[in-house]
Amino acid sequence: MGKPLRIALTKGRLEKDTVALLETLGYDCTAVHEKGRRLILPIPDGNLEVVLAKAADVITYVEHGVCDMGVVGKDTLMEMNGKLFELVNLGFGKCKFALATKKNYPFYDGFGVKTIATKYPNVTRAFFENKGMDVDIVKIEGSVELAPLLGLADGIVDIVETGTTLKENGLEVVEDVAQISARLIVNTVSLKMRQQEIEALVQKVEEKINDKAD
């Protein structure tokens, strides 16, 4: 066996879902469960190596080819826009990007330029560019919901899962921006140089996902 295929997983929920998926495919993920503080973990029987990283870093590692593959949310992919192959929609980690405002706020009324608070300035810019609409974008790091409540912004573009946080703060979704779920990404050179190994794994993953969907 050659060098193991290195796959970067987004720490947290996507990591758990991915490990569960790998286990249903028959891979022994003991090392990942008992990781302690280690960040590079072997899955010996699959000739795989798991790397744990934050979402944006998964993309960076795969883009540079230091990891062959990665599992990351579409939200981060849309914001980062890297050069890579996005082979599989894994189906888990589902949520959406949405534009939200205070309840009954006349967002599209009037001629003034609107201000949007968001953690995802690139996604927001692309969304409003498509509409041909000028907006001011303010980057917020923490709870974006605060910005319209405090009067800093007219609306927010953020990830919405259940909508509970919005509701509790008197906000509502005005428009969906994009659907989000976890994606399997692959480095552009790795796919070509290690086509057979990667395609074999991708095929197994796809079969499993389609089984679940049926």
Add this chain to the structure above:
Amino acid sequence: MRRYDLITPEGTRDYLYEESALKRIVENSTRQIFRSMGYSRVITPGLEFYDVFDLNSGYIPQDELYKLTDNKGRLIAVRPDSTMPIARVVATRLRDADLPLRLYYTQPVYHFTPSLRGRSTEVNQTGIELIGSGSRMADVEVISAALSVLSSVGKEVDFHANYSLELGDVRIFRELMHRLSATPAQKEEIRSLIESKNYPALNDMLDKLGDNSITRSLRKLPTLFGGEEVFDRASEVFQDERIEEILGSMRELYKTVCAIRKDAKVIVDLGLVNKTDYYTGLVIKGYLEGYGDEVLSGGRYDMLLSEFGYDQPAVGMAVNVDAVATVIGKKYTPEQAAPDVLIAADEGNEAEAVRRAEVLRGKGLCVEFALDVDDAQDYAAARGIHKVIVLTGNTAEEVEL
């Protein structure tokens, strides 16, 4: 207040000693290959009018260009690409020259890159352009140059990197898109999804455009990559006379390339569809193990020169010198060879020192002068120089260390 006087702009760097030696290794070996194939060097300016890069057959997005204005207020771009300026030179100064023209270049190109992503703004490229022939032999010639470059990576330093050469042809994609009824925005979306092999999103997108032979073919296009079996799979998918013709000529080319070098790993990808390309047919990419992006790219561009008023077919390719140097540098550190001889001369003997040095240099030795006579031997020892010649008064003394 000066704040930025001690550092270089993001995405640029200084190359010292080993790093510059690695680059020289790559540049020398590629230059040797190109010259041995009959190519002559061309140097184009670092600054060009913006218009050179704003063409119908291929353009560089303006947010990637470094721009400035000249003293008449005209828009200038810092060279982002060497092929377009060379097309300009050929269409103007070389218009009456005999064809074909074989030109090579070694010069940097500049692109704005997203900050803090570890990408370079300044990329050193070396490449060839073969202008005035649309023949298959011209394609084979450029591909063979690419193979020579890839297979000789690190040869001088006894280092071998696994490589693959990839062939594609944009005509299949263009043909399908030509027949597809969709808005330009939809077509661009389809192109970008094929480029990123985003199968799920591509399927969703094509679902909206209905189920017919064209959308079915487009769905399969990005999956059609691998070895020779790809051609059979493609014929099955497309079942179209015009595309079969393109596939047939590609397959012949593929076989020819495989026959050039038995050990070469040659792959095919029918889903190579870049946005800003001027390519009109064959496209090639080269990969090296240990580098996460292509190290070589090129193709046929039969429409580019006509934009400068000279209708000629052409084919070419460029090597990312920095990328190749990085790959070699992971396994090999060039040694900084010490000079062979140090000459120390006291006052009055300077001319004699230079004369002796020139004689020795003529024999191929590297000779340094000691700038402090009293310290010469210590200096030589520290520098690793094994021979010191000391000229004092009328005496010359040779010391072996």
